[in-house]
Amino acid sequence: MNKVVDGAGAAVEGIGDGASLAVGGFGLAGVPGVLIKALLERGCRGLHVVSNNCGTDGRGLGELLAAGRIGRVTASYVGENKEFARQYLAGELEVELIPQGTLAERLRAGGCGIPAFYTSAGVGTLVEEGGLPWRYGRDGSVLVASPPREVREFDGRPYVLERSIVTDFALVRALKADIYGNLVFSKAARNFNPLAAMAGRVTIAEVEEVGELDPAEVHLPGVFVQRVLVVGETEKPIEKVTVRR
Incomplete structure (x- = not known):
């Protein structure tokens, strides 16, 4: 029952060309950046990504997009990603834009076995x-x-x-996990990560730490998670930095 894997390469094992992926995150908050980089190194192409947005230029899913690895995106908005817009308008990328709440419910329904x-x-x-x-x-x-x-x-x-939406794999980011895959998310990372995790047939979670969890604090039961990768604290980029005079 120990779902902790050794290394990012092992975590994304089995993801191949044309795979469908539900990816957590909202803007750049809660994005599974380590898993995305591992997927980039794996060389997969023609991926079908389901995510709230597609990262930003050079960040998050934007890395896979810039490398030409994504063939189709299901999302609620383009966001701060000029390359996303360019590929879409140039006919290089198929994009299904749907209302944000509808996207969230399609993922949740997929995880709950509700077809529509x-x-x-x-x-x-x-x-x-x-x-x-x-x-x-x-x-x-x-x-x-x-x-x-x-x-x-x-x-x-x-x-x-x-x-509803069910994908081959799901990539998510959580704050804490136990060895059984129960997850706790931090703040805004709780927006789309649990829903993405529910929709994946094989769900891979990158987490900052693994340890004992109080059952009352679990946000997502381990039944939805098949692999856990411990990444420690990593950079948490801000999508758009603004300051007040």
């Missing part, structure tokens, strides 16, 4: 009607567009059907 759900988010927009550009041609034409969503009324209100 109805939501009011996106009703009356291109989310419902279809036609959102997923992939552009090099001439600016739309090669792949989002399909229309099924709509159903409940109590007189329309709702669109959204499919």
